[in-house]
């Protein structure tokens with residue numbers, strides 16, 4: 001493992017942060033980022049670091065201060081502010097106590113922070129306070145865990161790391177671990193680090209560089225030892241191509257996602273959905289297909305730090321056809337596990353849902369589950385890491401994890417569950433939406449509103465720069481929740497392929513916004529049949545293709561869904577010279593009404609929105625108005641601004657209708673505020689002639 005310390009970079013950090021935060025914290029921040037940058041040392045917010053410094057208080061008295069990572073900060077991107085300053089003198093006095101309840105410890109840490117607005121300190125803060133060295137680095141490094149989680153761990157650790165480290169048996173994190181680590185440190189002077197069995201590594205130093213170097217040195221030695229011990233490479237007996245596994249996954253993803261949705265009490269929102277993330281590259285398929293795959297993979301996690309994301313055990317399903325029974329069996333086993341240990345949980349603890357977070361399916365891949373893509377990705381990254389390490393251990397020894405009671409204690413450790421966050425999720429957090437015609441004015445406005453409300457959005461349109469630039473723009477704001485899927489709505493195969501692609505990305509689809517449309521200006525007497533057919537192909541056949549694909553998808557997924565058709569005011573009040581548009585949109589509107597009749601029994605609601613005169617959304621001009629505007633301007637003798645004014649003044653509310661207004665109407669249906677299907681909301685400022693009837 002590479003030592004990335006650079007004196008130049010360190011000096012730059014001291015120049016940047018030193019004047020405000022002091023040199024020790026500036027160097028602490030630099031070294032923390034070095035650790036965070038390597039996913040063999042730290043994954044997703046894991047690990048924590050500290051430095052001890054002396055600072056004057058408001059009365060000018062010099063005080064010893066512990067700066068320790070705040071809970072929820074990621075070492076890779078941490079700033080000096082991400083470290084909480086705590087009164088070190090007081091914390092050290094806590095060593096005299098025989099025990100300290102978790103809740104009291106958390107409160108004590110918070111009430112002895114220097115800054116009233118400080119984030120909650122890491123739950124391992126007392127470990128940092130009790131150990132004397134100035135700089136402490138704590139990680140859950142892969143290679144160290146590969147040494148501790150094996151039946152021959154004692155020999156392996158001695159052989160790999162020598163006498164330079166203290167080995168501490170597993171102790172539940174918190175006060176007890178801090179005391180045990182402090183006692184071990186005192187008993188073994190001169191050591192460079194401490195290995196915590198089934199947990200991780202602690203190193204220290206009088207400088208940030210010394211502590212960081214100790215981590216790198218020890219992990220490097222562990223890696224070299226592990227590489228040497230690989231004697232029995234794991235080989236799959238029957239290996240399939242990743243492309244075949246992908247096809248298989250696409251076919252079952254919506255069904256699996258439906259099986260993992262929990263029934264809710266709300267008749268308007270009867271399911272609590274999940275987001276799925278899959279990985280099925282060659283090494284994964286090889287491992288899952290190996291004769292020992294199941295035995296090795298279905299074992300406790302590497303470190304208790306991971307299990308709030310993954311549950312104590314993954315689910316194994318040999319044959320995808322057995323997924324439903326497999327999930328039921330997993331849930332039952334999880335319920336029994338809870339029953340076996342419930343008395344150990346704090347009074348009033350409610351068990352987590354019994355469904356798996358990680359599902360291993362040979363010849364398909366690893367599927368991870370979360371409330372949104374962020375959560376599912378954390379579970380997936382941890383799982384991939386875990387499987388690689390379990391494989392490495394098994395190739396030269398045999399893997400062993402923690403016993404069940406220790407897993408339970410950590411899964412229901414209140415300080416750990418607090419990491420999952422208590423913030424109220426946005427209304428569409430668990431929703432996957434497909435928006436057609438996304439690169440247009442209304443489409444992009446709808447995408448924005450859905451993303452702002454937490455949805456995962458597949459923006460679809462014809463391939464090309466308008467779609468690409470929209471996706472780039474939205475990805476800068478919502479990196480994980482927007483994908484661009486090129487799709488021609490007039491091609492049924494393209495629609496099916498797009499649905500499969502979105503299902504592969506997030507597990508399925510819950511909301512389809514049918515927005516792609518074309519306009520053409522000509523009086524009937526001059527309406528060319530080919531022009532009419534061109535408009536009809538998009539407006540009518542495009543809508544039909546989507547409605548045709550939605551039925552089987554929703555049937556397979558089994559959790560209902562929503563369809564919103566962006567209709568038009570012209571359906572109710574057509575415009576002269578606008579026959580092709582008005583007639584074809586009327587046909588699509590009627591198709592949506594029929595869909596509302598046919599899909600209701602599957603829990604799918606189909607509603608329509610009829611906007612009027614949406615000219616643009618930010619920089620995006622409406623394609624429809626690009627086609628229609630010049631003619632309308634000529635007919636009324638107006639310029640562009642004048643035409644917008646004209647449309648504003650013709651509605652009752654004198655409103656300028658925007659793409660975001662249309663997005664808000666989609667949100668109304670998508671969040672299911674009322675039990676409504678087959679209905680139309682006008683978004684037009686009030687046009688009595690165009691009121692739906």
Ligand code: ZN
Pocket residue numbers: 047124138139140199200305
């Ligand atoms: Zn830890």
